Amino acid sequence: MRLILLGPPGAGKGTQAVVLSEILMIPHISTGDIFRANIKGGTPLGLLAKSYIDAGKLVPDDVTVDIVGSRLKEDDCDNGFIMDGFPRTIPQAELFDRMLEERGEKIDAVINIDADDSVIIRRLSGRRMCHCGRTYHVENSPPKVEGICDACGGKLFIRDDDREETIRERLRTYHEQTSPLIDYYRKKGIILNFDGTKPIEVTTREILESLKK
Ligand code: AMP
Numbered sequence: 001m002r003l004i005l006l007g008p009p010g011a012g013k014g015t016q017a018v019v020l021s022e023i024l025m026i027p028h029i030s031t032g033d034i035f036r037a038n039i040k041g042g043t044p045l046g047l048l049a050k051s052y053i054d055a056g057k058l059v060p061d062d063v064t065v066d067i068v069g070s071r072l073k074e075d076d077c078d079n080g081f082i083m084d085g086f087p088r089t090i091p092q093a094e095l096f097d098r099m100l101e102e103r104g105e106k107i108d109a110v111i112n113i114d115a116d117d118s119v120i121i122r123r124l125s126g127r128r129m130c131h132c133g134r135t136y137h138v139e140n141s142p143p144k145v146e147g148i149c150d151a152c153g154g155k156l157f158i159r160d161d162d163r164e165e166t167i168r169e170r171l172r173t174y175h176e177q178t179s180p181l182i183d184y185y186r187k188k189g190i191i192l193n194f195d196g197t198k199p200i201e202v203t204t205r206e207i208l209e210s211l212k213k
Contacts (some may be wrong), residue, residue, distance in 0.1 A: 001026060001080040001211070003107060006181055007113035008121040008174045009167070010127065011196035016017055016113065017084040018133055019204050026080040031088075033133070035161075042206055053161055058088055058167025058177060065095045069191070072099070080108075088178045094186075110185040111207055115196035117171050124167045129158040141200070176202065 001024055003053040014030065021028035035053060038046030044061070052059045067088055071077070087093040098104055099103035115123075126138040136142060136156060143150050161170065185191040192210045194203050 001109075002100070002107050003081070003211075004083045004185075005085070005113065006110055006176075006178070006185070006191075007196060008115060008117075008120055009117045010199065011113040011171045013113055014133075014184070015135055015200055016111070016207065017082050019200075020207065021082050023204075023208065024080070024082070025179075026082055027076045028082050028084060028133075029068070029077075029086070030084040031059075031067060031083075031086040031112055034067055034071070035059060042096075043181040055164065056161060056166040056173060058173055061091045061095070063087075063091055065092055065099070068070060068082040068096065069099055072103070087181065090180055090184060093181055099184045103211050106188060109211060110191045111194065112182055112185075113194045113203065114190055119169060119197055121167055122161045125164060127159065127162050129159055130154045130156055 002056075003020070003024075003026075007013050007164055012166075017028045018201070030056075031055070032053075035046070035049040039053075040049050042064065048063065049059045058064075064086065087096050091139075097107075123137060123140070124173070126140070128136045128138065128147075130152065131154050132148055132149060132152040134151050136149075141168070143156065147156050149156060161167075182191065192207070194206055196203065198206075
């Protein structure tokens with residue numbers, strides 16, 4: 001199955017992607033995670049991406065599409081994938097369609113998880129991450145031991161771009177550049193809409209039920 005997760009930052013895309021990837025046994029591909037790994041590794045790509053990410057802006061389309069193209073060439077993508085945070089602009093979506101067409105593939109469904117800006121701001125400012133990919137929230141889903149990941153025991157951290165000013169800029173970027181994708185995929189008849197304010201397990205169940213149909 002080939003899926004795209006769409007929605008504003010903090011709507012729960014990453015959380016759902018981790019769970020869905022395990023259940024559906026397809027890789028979770030997060031362009032944000034790829035950029036962060038490159039920043040951590042001090043690569044030229046990381047250096048370039050950091051300036052955009054820290055400003056709440058998008059990394060240029062050509063760079064982002066190239067990364068996805070290389071990732072898709074890996075064997076684990078042959079039976080499908082969950083794209084988390086890609087595409088984020090109309091040009092990315094068009095280039096992605098072309099890339100898949102060349103592979104003789106197409107997107108089965110676009111899972112659009114939405115939430116209001118006020119919810120997002122509250123969520124992202126309390127978000128805590130682990131390097132293993134799990135995410136927590138200081139109030140809504142705290143770890144059992146403060147600052148430590150339940151799953152792997154890793155030390156939790158706050159993302160640099162989860163500062164209030166950057167969050168507001170990321171939301172502006174989402175409304176301007178990413179939200180037009182909802183219409184793009186609606187016209188293709190492959191969009192499924194979900195309410196990102198519901199409990200995580202409820203949304204997962206709703207997504208799996210919709211995918212069955
Ligand atoms: P995320 O972890 O998906 O919230 O991504 C973190 C940041 O990485 C975003 O705010 C962007 O700066 C950058 N980024 C991630 N995915 C993309 C994309 N598809 N296009 C451009 N920039 C991206």
